[in-house]
Amino acid sequence: MKVAWAGSREAFQVSDRMAKLVANDPVFEKFSKPMLGRKELFKNTLRKAAYAWKLINDLRLTEEEAKWLRHYIDEPNYTDLHWEMFVPAIEGQGTKEQKKKWLPLAQTMQIIGTYAQTELGHGSNVQGLETTATFDRQTDEFVMHSPTLTSSKWWPGGMAKVATHAIVYARLIIDGLFHGVHGFIVQLRSLEDHSPLPGLTLGDIGMKFGHGTYNTMDNGVLRFDHVRIPRNQMLMRVSQVTKEGKYAQSDVPRQLLYGTMVSVRQTIVADASKALSRAVCIATRYSVVRRQFGSRNGGPETQVIDYKTQQSRLFPLLASAYAFRFVGEWLKSLYIDVKQRLEANDFSTLPETHACTAGLKALTTAATADGIEECRKLCGGHGYLISSGLPELFAFYVPACSYEGENVVMMLQVARFLVKTVSNLGYKQPVGTAAYLGRVTPLLQNNCAVQTAEDWLNPDAILEAFEARAARMVIGCGERLAMFENPEEGFAELSIDLVEASLAHCQLITVSVFIQKLNHEIPGNGVKRSLEVLCYVYALFLLHKHQGDFLATGYLTPKQASLANEQLRTLYSKVRPNAIAFVDSFNHMDHYLCSVLGRYDGNVYPKLYEAAWKDPLNDSDIVDGIQQYVQPILKQKLHYAKL
Numbered sequence: 247m248k249v250a251w252a253g254s255r256e257a258f259q260v261s262d263r264m265a266k267l268v269a270n271d272p273v274f275e276k277f278s279k280p281m282l283g284r285k286e287l288f289k290n291t292l293r294k295a296a297y298a299w300k301l302i303n304d305l306r307l308t309e310e311e312a313k314w315l316r317h318y319i320d321e322p323n324y325t326d327l328h329w330e331m332f333v334p335a336i337e338g339q340g341t342k343e344q345k346k347k348w349l350p351l352a353q354t355m356q357i358i359g360t361y362a363q364t365e366l367g368h369g370s371n372v373q374g375l376e377t378t379a380t381f382d383r384q385t386d387e388f389v390m391h392s393p394t395l396t397s398s399k400w401w402p403g404g405m406a407k408v409a410t411h412a413i414v415y416a417r418l419i420i421d422g423l424f425h426g427v428h429g430f431i432v433q434l435r436s437l438e439d440h441s442p443l444p445g446l447t448l449g450d451i452g453m454k455f456g457h458g459t460y461n462t463m464d465n466g467v468l469r470f471d472h473v474r475i476p477r478n479q480m481l482m483r484v485s486q487v488t489k490e491g492k493y494a495q496s497d498v499p500r501q502l503l504y505g506t507m508v509s510v511r512q513t514i515v516a517d518a519s520k521a522l523s524r525a526v527c528i529a530t531r532y533s534v535v536r537r538q539f540g541s542r543n544g545g546p547e548t549q550v551i552d553y554k555t556q557q558s559r560l561f562p563l564l565a566s567a568y569a570f571r572f573v574g575e576w577l578k579s580l581y582i583d584v585k586q587r588l589e590a591n592d593f594s595t596l597p598e599t600h601a602c603t604a605g606l607k608a609l610t611t612a613a614t615a616d617g618i619e620e621c622r623k624l625c626g627g628h629g630y631l632i633s634s635g636l637p638e639l640f641a642f643y644v645p646a647c648s649y650e651g652e653n654v655v656m657m658l659q660v661a662r663f664l665v666k667t668v669s670n671l672g673y674k675q676p677v678g679t680a681a682y683l684g685r686v687t688p689l690l691q692n693n694c695a696v697q698t699a700e701d702w703l704n705p706d707a708i709l710e711a712f713e714a715r716a717a718r719m720v721i722g723c724g725e726r727l728a729m730f731e732n733p734e735e736g737f738a739e740l741s742i743d744l745v746e747a748s749l750a751h752c753q754l755i756t757v758s759v760f761i762q763k764l765n766h767e768i769p770g771n772g773v774k775r776s777l778e779v780l781c782y783v784y785a786l787f788l789l790h791k792h793q794g795d796f797l798a799t800g801y802l803t804p805k806q807a808s809l810a811n812e813q814l815r816t817l818y819s820k821v822r823p824n825a826i827a828f829v830d831s832f833n834h835m836d837h838y839l840c841s842v843l844g845r846y847d848g849n850v851y852p853k854l855y856e857a858a859w860k861d862p863l864n865d866s867d868i869v870d871g872i873q874q875y876v877q878p879i880l881k882q883k884l885h886y887a888k889l
């Protein structure tokens with residue numbers, strides 16, 4: 247099961263080796279992080295990042311190994327932006343000459359980059375960005391400027407104190423004419439003494455939600471006061487500006503300017519399963535240790551995992567972790583394919599890839615953020631302690647619902663893709679994840695054939711149910727949209743329904759990828775049979791949660807919906823004996839979990855007791871402030887006390 251989770255034996259070995267390397271190196275200790283102030287926290291992260299870079303070089307780690315190493319260090323920092331956004335932006339949007347000049351510098355970290363797109367006034371609406379890049383023909387330069395307060399770049403990670411360079415997105419102006427938003431490579435700091443270059447205002451945007459997690463990152467603010475950069479620092483794969491000031495667009499679609507976001511959204515989907523599996527591992531292990539009620543004849547109380555209600559909250563999350571792992575893997579292969587096509591100037595699959603990365607990013611991050619919080623509640627009161635590992639994990643994870651495309655905005659992008667697919671149905675056969683929309687007649691006409699709870703243990707029945715629900719919701723939206731004279735007005739008016747239809751489409755993708763994985767990629771019977779149970783749990787849980795959709799579209803009868811729920815209850819009993827094996831298969835080490843409740847050895851209570859004594863308040867019996875502020879209250883005889 248560990249190999250099935252990792253994707254291959256080799257993938258398991260790489261990840262396992264890097265997890266151990268990090269766990270066994272005292273430099274990467276992280277239990278004390280919550281006690282550090284912001285400056286110490288930040289410096290500590292700089293120290294770890296520098297040490298990690300040394301290890302990567304000394305041990306000659308591969309790119310894959312380096313990624314795992316950074317992952318297990320488990321502290322957001324400037325290197326994330328450098329490797330995941332700055333470098334890919336140059337790779338995807340730079341010309342051959344630009345790549346030749348900038349990539350070697352970036353790949354050896356002689357320069358450190360960030361991705362400066364979002365501004366104080368605009369994040370989602372990229373075309374609304376206000377920073378300007380005005381071409382000056384006399385000097386063959388662009389003049390970068392922040393004309394308003396709201397045009398201040400705001401949020402880019404690593405920008406406040408570390409990055410030496412940034413890809414800055416700005417409106418291109420030539421001879422007073424706007425030519426849309428483009429990316430520019432801008433140097434931010436001196437490579438000698440790290441001071442900000444003239445004309446730039448740089449700073450940190452302030453503390454963020456949680457304590458020891460995202461505050462390790464220096465998210466920054468940046469303002470330009472007429473800063474000049476050479477013309478050849480505009481990323482020119484998509485559009486070019488000549489030294490005469492002529493603007494030209496190549497055959498490459500404009501959307502490629504957004505290509506870095508597609509790449510990172512794919513990574514975020516692949517990472518969702520890491521965060522969810524971590525929370526589920528903690529909650530499952532603790533639910534086996536924790537006992538409440540049910541003692542008979544002085545025997546032990548019931549393990550809380552044996553309560554059906556606990557199972558009904560926990561096991562769908564366990565199943566979701568596996569579903570997200572597999573859909574993340576699938577999306578990665580889709581992305582690798584599109585990347586190769588883009589390099590060869592084949593842009594045909596870009597719209598579908600954009601819809602998949604946007605929609606699955608929204609689906610997986612929302613479910614993971616909610617799932618982590620549910621896991622905290624599944625651990626009762628102790629889940630609220632920092633030492634449970636869950637509050638910090640939640641604080642770290644929850645911004646994923648906003649960054650790299652706010653989730654609702656992303657679902658609306660999926661809706662645009664679906665509406666377009668439906669409106670082209672007459673003359674263009676949909677393919678890939680939208681292929682089912684090419685079979686609308688049977689999907690709209692046939693109803694569910696399930697008659698018993700056992701009938702739900704059938705991948706074909708499940709797939710057809712999810713396809714019919716999505717098709718009916720999408721087609722329904724299409725029909726209602728057609729009633730509007732102005733399609734954009736219609737889209738805005740129906741946006742709530744469109745987001746729900748997009749969610750149905752994305753859930754269909756996750757369910758069908760899970761089934762596909764079982765049918766074609768899991769060898770042997772033992773692992774396959776166990777995963778099958780989780781696959782059914784995932785699908786029937788979604789069906790139960792969204793039964794309103796399935797009933798309202800007329801595909802299911804109330805009786806069939808209730809049979810699905812009956813089957814789900816039975817499935818929970820089948821998950822229970824393997825619950826610990828399922829979470830052990832994630833291969834998460836105690837260092838990575840950073841949770842007293844989720845310890846591999848289950849030794850929760852003594853360690854929880856021990857951890858409490860490490861709190862700085864327990865350094866002495868009488869702490870600073872008691873004599874000054876508490877003793878006087880005790881000693882004074884105040885007015886009301888006399889009455």
Ligand SMILES: CC/C=C\C/C=C\C/C=C\C/C=C\C=C\C(=O)SCCNC(=O)CCNC(=O)[C@H](O)C(C)(C)COP(=O)(O)OP(=O)(O)OC[C@H]1O[C@@H](n2cnc3c(N)ncnc32)[C@H](O)[C@@H]1OP(=O)(O)O
Nearest residue numbers: 326327330363369370372501504508513600649650651662
């Ligand atoms: C660094 C990360 C490391 C590891 C990952 C793990 C953890 C992450 C850790 C930390 C996070 C750190 C960094 C976070 C960074 C950021 O957040 S960077 C900023 C990200 N910003 C956004 O995501 C902005 C969201 N907005 C947009 O993407 C777009 O503007 C839009 C809302 C999608 C589209 O806007 P609009 O409606 O105005 O449309 P147009 O711009 O006119 O688009 C027209 C057509 O193009 C299609 N389109 C849009 N985007 C894309 C795309 N990316 N690829 C392909 N096609 C695209 C759009 O659908 C339209 O199509 P049409 O309808 O067919 O014409």
Ligand SMILES: Cc1cc2nc3c(=O)[nH]c(=O)nc-3n(C[C@H](O)[C@H](O)[C@H](O)COP(=O)(O)OP(=O)(O)OC[C@H]3O[C@@H](n4cnc5c(N)ncnc54)[C@H](O)[C@@H]3O)c2cc1C
Nearest residue numbers: 361362363364369370401402403645648649650651652654
């Ligand atoms: C931790 C973190 C790290 C970040 N790192 C970076 C970085 O490195 N570089 C960078 O450039 N940016 C970064 N960002 C910024 C991030 O990309 C944006 O915050 C994100 O894209 C969301 O945009 P917004 O803040 O403008 O949200 P808004 O769009 O203002 O969202 C506010 C609300 O409006 C709704 N809304 C907006 N538009 C629509 C619409 N058309 N229809 C319906 N509802 C709508 C949204 O659903 C949401 O509920 C980071 C943000 C965070 C939190």
